[in-house]
Amino acid sequence: MGINASYTSFVAVGDSFTEGMSDLLPDGSYRGWADLLAARLAAREPGFRYANLAVRGKLIGQIAEEQVPAAAAMGADVVTLVGGLNDALRPKVDMGRVRGHLEEAVGLLAPSCKTLVLMRSPGRNGPVMERFRPRMEELFGIVEELAARHGALVVDLYGAEVLGDQRMWDVDRLHLTAEGHRRVAEAVWQTLGLPAEDDWRAGLPPTVRPGWAVRRSQDIGFAREHLLPWIGRRLTGRSSGDGRPAKRPELAPYQAASGELSS
Incomplete structure (x- = not known):
């Protein structure tokens, strides 16, 4: 579609990335790229409807079982599916099962939406991600293959150097900052054929790197507050999203929260 494309509804499916962590609003809720994208689409289309079924910590099998059938039944113009990375970051993973769940999800969603x-x-x-990079790249190869087979669009965030910059990531080093989410929203917006607001791939200005002592202090704080609890959940099979409902479970008219339209 071109710059005059019309999208009247949008359903987002996935995990914490799509839920919006760590783009924190003053009321303690998370906004994120999907909400930002919905706000921009709603500004173009009266009566625009939006649902966000994503829940933090979900594995692709859970997404395929719990979110995808509901999303497919909504018959939206646009559906986004991002999942499988939580699987790839586990100590052990069967990538064949990940592929199977993704095939199931895409096969159901593709014919249900425009x-x-x-x-x-x-x-x-960083060193933590380097360990898992081969799995991540295998996952993204599956995504490319399924997109080609089903006529889906692919947003290549992994190939954008700026999104590897540590300044785009929250202190937990797992979730994007508000600026990171803003750029993802712009990337999806442009992929949908809508007029660019800016270059979402543009690099950040140079900065002075903190000294060794500051970096070590940051690493110790990160390990204590975020890395060790994350490893503990992986080893015990628990998830940060256990028992948590979707933040926008129904495809309903969208009203942006206060400040949500700002970038």
């Missing part, structure tokens, strides 16, 4: 959008998720630079 435009299905898949993503190659952004990857933060």
Whole structure:
């Protein structure tokens, strides 16, 4: 579609990335790229409807079982599906099962909507992610293959150097900052054929790197507050999203929260 494309409804499916962590609003809720995109689409289309079924911590099998059938039944113009990275970051993973769940999800969603959008998720630079990079790249290869087979669009966030910049990531080093989410929203917006607001791939200005002592202090704080609890959940099979409902479970007219339209 071109710049005059009309999208009247949008359903987002996935995990914490699509739920909006860590784009924190003053009331303690998370906004994120999907809400930002919905706000922009709603500004173009009276009566625009939006649902966000994503829940933090969900594996692709859970997304395929719990979210995808509901999303397919909504018959939206646009559906975004981002999942599988939580599986790839587990200590052990069967990538064949990940592929199977993704095939199931895409096979159900693609014919249910006008435009299905898949993503190659952004990857933060650093030693923790390096360990999992081969799995991530295998996952993104599956995504590309399924998109080609089903006529879905792919947003290549992984290939954008700026999204590997540590300044785009929250202190937990797993979730994007508000600026990161803003850029993802712009990337999806442009992929949908809508007029660019800016260059979402543009690099950040140079900065002075913190000294060794500051970096070590940051690493210790990160390990204590975020890495160890994350490893603990992976080893015990628990999830940060256990028992948590979707933030926008119904495809309903969209009203932006206060400040949500601002970038």
